[in-house]
Amino acid sequence: DTPRILVTGGAGYIGSHTAKLLRLEGLEPVTYDNLTTGNRSSVRWGPFIEGDILDSAHLIEVIEHYAPDAVIHFAASAYVGESVADPAKYYHNNVCGTLSLLDACRRTGLGKVIFSSSCATYGVPAALPIDEATRQEPINPYGRTKLIAERMLSDYAAAFGLSYVALRYFNACGADPEGDLGEWHDPETHLIPRALMAAAGRIGKLEVFGDDYDTADGTCVRDYIHVADLAQAHVLAYRLLAEGGANLALNLGSGRGFSVREVLSAVGAVTGRDVPVAIRPRRAGDPPVLYADARLAREVLGFSPLYSDLETIVRTAAPFFGLEAR
Numbered sequence: 001d002t003p004r005i006l007v008t009g010g011a012g013y014i015g016s017h018t019a020k021l022l023r024l025e026g027l028e029p030v031t032y033d034n035l036t037t038g039n040r041s042s043v044r045w046g047p048f049i050e051g052d053i054l055d056s057a058h059l060i061e062v063i064e065h066y067a068p069d070a071v072i073h074f075a076a077s078a079y080v081g082e083s084v085a086d087p088a089k090y091y092h093n094n095v096c097g098t099l100s101l102l103d104a105c106r107r108t109g110l111g112k113v114i115f116s117s118s119c120a121t122y123g124v125p126a127a128l129p130i131d132e133a134t135r136q137e138p139i140n141p142y143g144r145t146k147l148i149a150e151r152m153l154s155d156y157a158a159a160f161g162l163s164y165v166a167l168r169y170f171n172a173c174g175a176d177p178e179g180d181l182g183e184w185h186d187p188e189t190h191l192i193p194r195a196l197m198a199a200a201g202r203i204g205k206l207e208v209f210g211d212d213y214d215t216a217d218g219t220c221v222r223d224y225i226h227v228a229d230l231a232q233a234h235v236l237a238y239r240l241l242a243e244g245g246a247n248l249a250l251n252l253g254s255g256r257g258f259s260v261r262e263v264l265s266a267v268g269a270v271t272g273r274d275v276p277v278a279i280r281p282r283r284a285g286d287p288p289v290l291y292a293d294a295r296l297a298r299e300v301l302g303f304s305p306l307y308s309d310l311e312t313i314v315r316t317a318a319p320f321f322g323l324e325a326r
């Protein structure tokens with residue numbers, strides 16, 4: 001009897017990588033996605049249902065039909081800049097969408113939820129590294145919508161007996177080490193894919209958003225975590241819920257911070273290409289330094305990142321931009 005997992009947003013970047021690993025681990029991913037940002041061709045490891053999480057009646061039908069043991073809820077809008085320009089979209093998709101899903105879970109008795117949260121819920125942290133007890137004071141609508149969804153989960157858990165794990169991703173990056181899936185955002189705003197596009201000559205210069213931060217080389221520092229490692233954490237979170245544990249939030253990071261310049265050097269070293277750069281002003285809403293205290297996920301889940309060194313990250317991502325790793 002293969003356990004089934006409903007995967008909202010399973011046609012997206014992190015969702016599709018997770019669906020592949022679920023299948024390899026003997027679980028059946030059932031993808032529910034409206035394909036506004038996901039790709040139908042990324043759904044290859046289980047059934048696909050086209051639908052919107054705001055459509056609670058459709059969700060209830062799908063849950064009753066497939067009787068999943070848990071849901072992994074990736075479906076969301078995820079551009080910080082866009083969330084400032086169009087907060088309505090973010091409150092609808094991320095807050096109302098999550099509420100719609102939780103209500104469908106409640107109606108059908110689906111009691112286990114794994115949720116995609118973000119380090120964006122911390123805002124500019126008072127201290128580093130960022131542990132899970134750090135005050136969550138998001139500085140943009142995207143981060144606020146993820147925080148509200150976390151609060152909904154804990155309130156539903158207390159009142160209705162739902163159990164959940166909220167996973168706070170740091171900077172997701174890299175691609176399937178076997179080459180089956182890559183990172184396909186449109187528009188692409190993330191540093192590593194843009195650096196690879198610049199190295200491949202597809203977009204002029206890579207714009208570095210600020211080199212006057214109070215960091216070692218003046219550029220922002222982030223904690224880059226490989227998407228295949230994120231996938232592993234979701235499988236482990238499901239196992240924890242299946243054993244009756246949880247109702248907690250966990251950081252998913254490598255625990256190490258790298259500056260924009262360090263990332264660009266890694267892209268240059270792995271691809272053998274120069275990354276042409278142009279220094280630009282700071283990007284609004286960018287915290288200077290973010291990196292995780294990543295110990296809790298190790299302790300609670302046994303999470304152990306295998307791919308989250310910069311070289312492996314760039315090596316797995318490069319082929320999707322027509323570049324060979326050296």
Ligand code: UFG
Nearest residue numbers: 078118119120171189190191194207208209220260283286
């Ligand atoms: N950067 C550049 N040039 C670019 C793109 C990015 O210099 O062309 C810099 C950014 O200023 C930032 C770093 O590279 O300092 C990483 O930027 P990304 O856009 O790749 O990632 P973010 O850290 O902004 O965003 C990520 C997730 C969000 C999440 C956020 C939390 O993608 O979903 O972390 O801070 F909300």
